[in-house]
Amino acid sequence: xxxxxxxxxxxxxxxxxxxxxxxxxxxxxxxxxxxxxxxxxxxxxxxxxxxxxxxxxxxxxxxxxxxxxxxxxxxxxxxxxxxxxxxxxxxxxxxxxxxxxxxxxxxxxxxxxxxxxxxxxxxxxxxxxxxxxxxxxxxxxxxxxxxxxxxxxxxxxxxxxxxxxxxxxxxxxxxxxxxxxxxxxxxxxxxxxxxxxxxxxxxxxxxxxxxxxxxxxxxxxxxxxxxxxxxxxxxxxxxxxxxxxxxxxxxxxxxxxxxxxxxxxxxxxxxxxxxxxxxxxxxxxxxxxxxxxxxxxxxxxxxxxxxxxxxxxxxxxxxxxxxxxxxxxxxxxxxxxxxxxxxxxxxxxxxxxxxxxxxxxxxxxxxxxxxxxxxxxxxxxxxxxxxxxxxxxxxxxxxxxxxxxxxxxxxxxxxxxxxxxxxxxxxxxxxxxxxxxxxxxxxxxxxxxxxxxxxxxxxxxxxxxxxxxxxxxxxxxxxxxxxxxxxxxxxxxxxxxxxxxxxxxxxxxxxxxxxxxxxxxxxxxxxxxxxxxxxxxxxxxxxxxxxxxxxxxxxxxxxxxxxxxxxxxxxxxxxxxxxxxxxxxxxxxxxxxxxxxxxxxxxxxxxxxxxxxxxxxxxxxxxxxxxxxxxxxxxxxxxxxxxxxxxxxxxxxxxxxx
Amino acid sequence: xxxxxxxxxxxxxxxxxxxxxxxxxxxxxxxxxxxxxxxxxxxxxxxxxxxxxxxxxxxxxxxxxxxxxxxxxxxxxxxxxxxxxxxxxxxxxxxxxxxxxxxxxxxxxxxxxxxxxxxxxxxxxxxxxxxxxxxxxxxxxxxxxxxxxxxxxxxxxxxxxxxxxx
Numbered sequence: 001x002x003x004x005x006x007x008x009x010x011x012x013x014x015x016x017x018x019x020x021x022x023x024x025x026x027x028x029x030x031x032x033x034x035x036x037x038x039x040x041x042x043x044x045x046x047x048x049x050x051x052x053x054x055x056x057x058x059x060x061x062x063x064x065x066x067x068x069x070x071x072x073x074x075x076x077x078x079x080x081x082x083x084x085x086x087x088x089x090x091x092x093x094x095x096x097x098x099x100x101x102x103x104x105x106x107x108x109x110x111x112x113x114x115x116x117x118x119x120x121x122x123x124x125x126x127x128x129x130x131x132x133x134x135x136x137x138x139x140x141x142x143x144x145x146x147x148x149x150x151x152x153x154x155x156x157x158x159x160x161x162x163x164x165x166x167x168x169x170x171x172x173x174x175x176x177x178x179x180x181x182x183x184x185x186x187x188x189x190x191x192x193x194x195x196x197x198x199x200x201x202x203x204x205x206x207x208x209x210x211x212x213x214x215x216x217x218x219x220x221x222x223x224x225x226x227x228x229x230x231x232x233x234x235x236x237x238x239x240x241x242x243x244x245x246x247x248x249x250x251x252x253x254x255x256x257x258x259x260x261x262x263x264x265x266x267x268x269x270x271x272x273x274x275x276x277x278x279x280x281x282x283x284x285x286x287x288x289x290x291x292x293x294x295x296x297x298x299x300x301x302x303x304x305x306x307x308x309x310x311x312x313x314x315x316x317x318x319x320x321x322x323x324x325x326x327x328x329x330x331x332x333x334x335x336x337x338x339x340x341x342x343x344x345x346x347x348x349x350x351x352x353x354x355x356x357x358x359x360x361x362x363x364x365x366x367x368x369x370x371x372x373x374x375x376x377x378x379x380x381x382x383x384x385x386x387x388x389x390x391x392x393x394x395x396x397x398x399x400x401x402x403x404x405x406x407x408x409x410x411x412x413x414x415x416x417x418x419x420x421x422x423x424x425x426x427x428x429x430x431x432x433x434x435x436x437x438x439x440x441x442x443x444x445x446x447x448x449x450x451x452x453x454x455x456x457x458x459x460x461x462x463x464x465x466x467x468x469x470x471x472x473x474x475x476x477x478x479x480x481x482x483x484x485x486x487x488x489x490x491x492x493x494x495x496x497x498x499x500x501x502x503x504x505x506x507x508x509x510x511x512x513x514x515x516x517x518x519x520x521x522x523x524x525x526x527x528x529x530x531x532x533x534x535x536x537x538x539x540x541x542x543x544x545x546x547x548x549x550x551x552x553x554x555x556x557x558x559x560x561x562x563x564x565x566x567x568x569x570x571x572x573x574x575x576x577x578x579x580x581x582x583x584x585x586x587x588x589x590x591x592x593x594x595x596x597x598x599x600x601x602x603x604x605x606x607x608x609x610x611x612x613x614x615x616x617x618x619x620x621x622x623x624x625x626x627x628x629x630x631x632x633x634x635x636x637x638x639x640x641x642x643x644x645x646x647x648x649x650x651x652x653x654x655x656x657x658x
Numbered sequence: 659x660x661x662x663x664x665x666x667x668x669x670x671x672x673x674x675x676x677x678x679x680x681x682x683x684x685x686x687x688x689x690x691x692x693x694x695x696x697x698x699x700x701x702x703x704x705x706x707x708x709x710x711x712x713x714x715x716x717x718x719x720x721x722x723x724x725x726x727x728x729x730x731x732x733x734x735x736x737x738x739x740x741x742x743x744x745x746x747x748x749x750x751x752x753x754x755x756x757x758x759x760x761x762x763x764x765x766x767x768x769x770x771x772x773x774x775x776x777x778x779x780x781x782x783x784x785x786x787x788x789x790x791x792x793x794x795x796x797x798x799x800x801x802x803x804x805x806x807x808x809x810x811x812x813x814x815x816x817x818x819x820x821x822x823x824x
Contacts, residue, residue, distance in 0.1 A: 040789045041789060080730070081730070082730065082733070083727070083728065083729055083730035083731075083732065083733060084728060084729075084730045085728035112730050112731050112734065113734050115730050115733060115734070117730045148728055148729075150729065150730060150731055151808075152731055152808040152809055153731060153790040153791065153792065153793075153807045153808045154726065154728070154729035154730065154731055154732070154790060154791050154792075155789050155790045155791075156726070156728065156753070156754055156780075157789075258767070260727075260760055260763045260764050260767060261759075261760075261763050
């Protein structure tokens, strides 16, 4: 009893002591400016803090510069695009500080009317490395941080940054170290599953052309260009065109270079291409070749407006036979056969109405996407299918139509609408128009050959071209209707109406029902997400990994086993790339399944001091981190940050002492 | 009254409401802008000629346009101001945008011909309590009659110039 009480006191005392220690170390160990605001501009606030670490070899102090922006305010990337200026620090009267190296998290693109900028919204943390001068122990930061921020107005704000840093008094703050590692993970790296397969410059039109090839498909990539070359410092690279090849694996982008005074020679210069295709983000530095000719040899690389328009027509036409639209087309043909006594004039008007329904819906979709693009949102074909409510409504509508086709009930328009339609004798035409609208809305989840090409071109093009391409898509899809409208006599070629007609409806009804079922299955991931917070799909497909533990590693190694350690985090994009590109690919996948191998994982998604200590033990401050232990390497073999299957296989072999 | 008459009145109503909102936003955003010109304000253009806004404003309203090379919104407003500079007194102030040669080269590249004053340190903007670009001030007879920031349409600026005379 007495000892229990004593232990209780001791525990309380130790908690107090550690609290005291931690507050003490915060005040002295990792200085911060705290949140700074400006009376001129209350929409932004900034904070600079050092993590408390110091690398005596490189004389660097890792630090975090956090910027918070209200509402629609944005700040800018190192190469902000046309107009815009990156945030910068002027060391002013600082003492003992040589320079500050910036790291830039992957930006997003924003549009002000047609002007494209690269930057950040809401919050961004820049990882900095403050380089302390030789033989300096006490550094005094007395600098000015100039931040530009814009909505539909722009403001340049100066924040004084003052910190006194004594490198001997520093002690690492695990919260700050974690935040630093997290911020560093958002800085793009040269990931292995994509590469620049072409980079050249044409001096005639000052255009740079790039092709980025990737093993998997590009979804909705954003591409940015900048150069670390001091002489190219003030060159502005303006995005001209961006398309994805038909197979989706090649991203083709061209930029126009300009300089306020005189454009320097760009051939053989180094430029960096940053690509953001959430969650994939990477940067590739490459040398610019001289472009061989004024026109590109590969017809797929640069698509002309005519090419895109042709692709749109063809893609739209093919959409008709895709499973999402076919039932609607079928119903239409059926109604044509059933009303074979209708006059050519009537048929012509009906089909024209449907065609107009199709074309106008495409234009509306195009206009909506264009407006979203102008507002800076990320857009893609069929993006509305990410919205569960949209899918649910569409699923119920198709279900209702399918049941209607089975003849279980008749859809009745409200009385007033019926009367309005009758009175103006618009009844049939309105119906035919809405059939066109319905067919188009149903078609959006489908992609047809050529459609992706046309849409990718349209989404990267200015507004009028975007609308033109969507108009082309509409005309393409409406071609069957238009051709019947143009030649109503063609309907004579269709089979004569007969008793077989009563089977047509149920067949197309079944097709429509299948569409409805498919739409409901699209909803299941949304339901799953709502019912359980964990991403169950990912866990089931994966083999179990043990929790990271030093003790287990040593025990296993003495027993002659190999231990593969993977320290990772959900927010770490490089970790995901390693996992998908190497760990889950052959031959590594099988090698990790060997009976004498223990897979061990440290999940650093949220702060975990045990894992932080593990990383610290090897002088690491971030993830991904991989190490292989075994009888051949009891201290472990460190793997490169960006894994390759060769490196992993080689390390496992060495660790096993083979 | 016929149907079209009613529609016209409705449209007029919307325009009045929109103008009132724009006016309100102007007032809120630029409530720190002084109503009279700062004393002894003589500016020097990039070409080196002295400009006295006070004197100029005694005859015709002066449009004072604050912009910057680092402002991605400004290229949407600058062409309108440049177009107006053919018929009105326009003076532009380049806020913290670098040295004279850079600004001259930028203006040439963007094909902007308006008279420009280089406000390297932002001192002129401070005198008017202006922090944001693009901002347009209308000055008539020593008085700042309107101040507006952000996108502005040509009819909007013309209306402000016209209203400044009352």
